Amino acid sequence: MKPLKERLMTPGPTPVPERVLQAMASHTMYHRSPKFKEIFAETIERLKRLFKTERDTLILTSSGTGAMEAAVSNLFSPGDSAVVIVGGKFGQRWKELCETFGVNPVVIELEWGKSVNPEDVKKKIEENRNIKGVLVQICETSTGAFNDVKALGEITARYDNVILVADGITAFGVYDIPVDDWNIDVAITGSQKALMTPPGLAVISLSEKAKSRLSRKKWAYYFDLSKEIKNQAKGQTAYTPAVNLIVGLNEALKMIEEEGLENVAKRHEILAKSARAGIKALELELLPEHPANGVTAVKLPEHIDGQKFVSWIRDRLGIVIAGGQEHLKGKIFRLSHMGYIDIFDLLTQLEAVEFALTRMEMYPAYGKAVAAAMETYIELVHQSPIKYRGER
Amino acid sequence: MKPLKERLMTPGPTPVPERVLQAMASHTMYHRSPKFKEIFAETIERLKRLFKTERDTLILTSSGTGAMEAAVSNLFSPGDSAVVIVGGKFGQRWKELCETFGVNPVVIELEWGKSVNPEDVKKKIEENRNIKGVLVQICETSTGAFNDVKALGEITARYDNVILVADGITAFGVYDIPVDDWNIDVAITGSQKALMTPPGLAVISLSEKAKSRLSRKKWAYYFDLSKEIKNQAKGQTAYTPAVNLIVGLNEALKMIEEEGLENVAKRHEILAKSARAGIKALELELLPEHPANGVTAVKLPEHIDGQKFVSWIRDRLGIVIAGGQEHLKGKIFRLSHMGYIDIFDLLTQLEAVEFALTRMEMYPAYGKAVAAAMETYIELVHQSPIKYRGER
Structure with missing residues (x-):
């Protein structure tokens, strides 16, 4: 039986609400029109509230990687060094970007699934006075590991020459992260994760410490942040932006504001804990030591071919979950609750996982993960300040 | 926490596939244009394949009740009698339509949830030579009971003066019903149930035996079937039809054809049996004696207020399931798998039901209904000729 x-249950792109799809389905506006400028400015204001920042916050028409490149190419000079946390595919991307733009990556290599120890970062900075920044993922999407970016900000804030660049592509909208308070000099996100919009937009905010580097020669044209700061202050962009996606993002951010960022973060936390309870009930092991709240990466027993596992779930059940990347290919699957x-x-x-495990004669009974997740969910909903207010 | x-999980309207929504979102066509006539004719052909009929099959711009009225007002004369099976809200509707158009309803009153015994229908026809038809629901949506319309067709076929009028609003697209072979003189359905299209269209097919009555004086204008037969033969309608809905219905019927009606029916049967297994695991009782495959009506224990039960599930969990109607209000809930x-x-x-029952301290463990439904589902999928063809 075909599904x-x-x-769509991948950790990006994520499902887009109908409200957002419908907003995007309106006729394309001229990007220099007063109406669009107004929407653009409104969207920027919402992004600043999401980031809890007063700083320049820019929208780029690109995937999140575009904003990562913009950070490296605009804020570092060839010959600079940067501490790069590599604990998965996206940490590797930081390293590759450094290499492309002549920045020496001082790599902290982590076993995939592990989180960085902030003390190790401090040590690297102390050891090497040429270090101009720390490049990290708040959540390393390939492993579901969470890095303590608040602690990293406390460290980098002490060094005038070191900026903290945090890829929060699967963190903003999952957590309530105050960019300014946490000293995140460069905060990055993308449209297609917790921001519930299709792929195609990146967001980047810059502290004064970061902006002070912009006057230098930079290897950037499309991603020239100086140009964007100047344009976006006037409700414009340097190049034609993805108008319909911005209209969609504005609607999605409105939804987040209606729910309340605190409630959104609480919801993600509750779902993440419910997911972990479900996985535990299946006697499977989480990959990350400190799991993030947007995605749950789970180790498969060695004799199960994880690629087949994930493709069976997709082809036979129609549930599109993600497998592992790079050397984790075939070894893990990832649930998304972002x-x-x-x-x-x-x-x-969880049902899809139960169907698949049962098919491989791995699993004695249906509903076990489901039951555990349901129980945890209700427990947490009742504990939470935003609990059900029923008759009882 | 707000959902x-x-x-949407009600037994009509039912969820509409994106393909159908998108087809309907195209610009409205002029209903006398060649392009629309072509689509209209194509839709009629698909409906005939769905009904497995060679007979005149018409689309009416109305809810299913419009087609029910058309059957009574076009095919019966004041003073005629008709056997009416009343085992729920939609049987009552037949009775009310008869009364409106001066037809004497010879009612077979069933306890709600029971199915008609075909022998009782035969007896009524034998007793009263003025009986000109039998009005029945193939599935009585308010109770989830299935009536053996095939057996009824075998009976009515023997009487030149008696037509079988079957409301299949929640049956076509759930079952594979050969209208001609089963001697259903008047087969009726609606767009918003198993046909996966929003409400607003009704379908009615007419046997020669039924059509022979059309020359009589009838109390019908908007629902004048003679006029529609004449128009629709030319790819037109007497009045402006719901153009976009017809475009949507055409797309939905295309989807049914792609899946294959036999597979569609098998899927409904498997889901219905899985639903019943889930309910049994909760130690709840089904309302109908002979449950239909599109909707599962379940009795609630007496001390549970079913209206609150259903509204709690809707308001707190965002799952819109149906409760009971008329005197079953507050006493049952209905799962839809149509x-x-x-x-x-x-x-x-089932999860929503488990959350609700647990909240009412009725239920010891999460996942029980889910597990039973999953088990039944996989068992039946493997038994079925359209089973998974995996590597194993």
């Missing part, structure tokens, strides 16, 4: 429906995902979407993913 | 999403619904949608409904 009737396909359900963005427009609720408890029933999570339970659906 | 993040709302999921149309664009798959196993995960069904499991979501």
Whole structure:
């Protein structure tokens, strides 16, 4: 039986709410029109509230990687060094970007799934006075590991020459992260994760410490941040932006504001804990030591071919979950509970996993992960300040 | 915590696939244009394949009740009698339509949830030579009971003066029903159930035996079937039809053809059996004696207020399931597995029921209904000729 429906459950792109799809379905506006400028400015204001920042916050028409490149190419000079945390595929991307733009990556190599120890970062900075920045993922999406970016900000704030560049592509909208308070000099996110919008937009905010580097010669044209700061202050962009996506992002951010960022973060936390409870009930092991709240990466027993596992779930059940990347290919699967995902979407993913494990004669009974996740969910919902207010 | 999403799980309207929504979102066509006539004719051909009929099959711009009225007002004369099976809200509607158009309803009153015994129908026809038809629901949506319309067709076929009028609004697209072979003189359905299209269209097919009555004086204008037969033969309608809905219905019927009607029916059967297994695991009782495959009506224990039960599930969990109607209000809930619904949608409904029962301290453990439904589902999928063809 072919699956009737396909359900997108990957950690990016994530499902887009109908409200956002409908907003994007309006006729394309001229990007220099007063109407669009107004929407653009409104979207920027919402992003600043999301980041809890007063700083320049820019929208780039690119994937999140574009903003990562912009940070490296605009804020570092060839010959600079930077501490790069490599604990997964996206840490590797920082390293590759450094190499491309002549920045020496001082790599802290982590076993994939591990989180960085902030003390190790401090040591690297102390050891090497040429270090101009720390490049990190708040959540390393390939492993589901969370890095303590607040602690890193406390360290980098002490060095006038060191900026903290945090890829929060799967963190903003999952957590309530105050960019300014946490001393994140460069905060980055993308449209297609917890921001519930299709791919194609990146966001980057810059502290004064970061901006002071912009006057230098830089290897950037499309991603020239000086140009964007000047233009975006006037509700414009240097180049034609993805108008419809911005209209969609504005609507998605409105939804986040209606729910309340605190509630959004609480929801992600509750779903993440419910996911972990479900996985535990299956006697499977989480990959990350400190799991993040947007994605749950799970180790598969060695004799299971994880690529087949994930493709069977996709082809036979229509549930599109992610497998592992690079050397984790075939070894893990990843549940997503980021963005427009609720408890029933999570339970659906656990059911798919149960169907697949049972098929491989790995698993004695249906509903076990589901039951554990449901129990945890209700417990946490009742504990939470935003609990049900029923008759009882 | 307010629900993040709302999921439509009622036995009509049912969820509409994106393909259908997108087809409907095209610009409205002029209903006398060659392009629309072509689509209209194509849709009629698809409906005939769905009904397995060679007979005149008409689209009416109305809810299903419009087609029910058309059958009574066009095919019966004041003073005629008709056997009316009343085992729920839609049987009552037949009776009310008869009364409106001066037809004497010879009612077979069933306890709600029971199915008609065909022998009782035969007896009524034998007793009263003025009986000109039998009005029945193939599935009585308010109770989830299935009536053996094939057996009824075998009976009515023997009487030249008696036509079988079957409301298949929640049956076509759920079952594979050969209208001509089963001697259903008047087959009726609606767009918003298993046909996966929004409400607004009704379908009616007419046997020669039924059509022979059309020359009589009838109390019908908007629903004048003679006029529609004449128009629709030319790819037109007597009045402006719901153009966009017809475009959507055409797309939905295309989807059914791609899946194959036999597979569609098998899917509904498997989901229905899985639903019943889930309910049994909760130690709850089904309302109908002979449950239909599109909707599962479940009795609630007496001390539970079913209206609150259903509204709690809707308001707190965002799962919109149906309760009972008329005197069953507050006493039952109804799961829907009709149309664009798959196993995960069904499991979501069972999870919602488990959350609600647990909240009422009725239920000892999460995942019980889910597990039973999953087990039944996989068992039946493997038994079925359309089973998974995996590596194993």
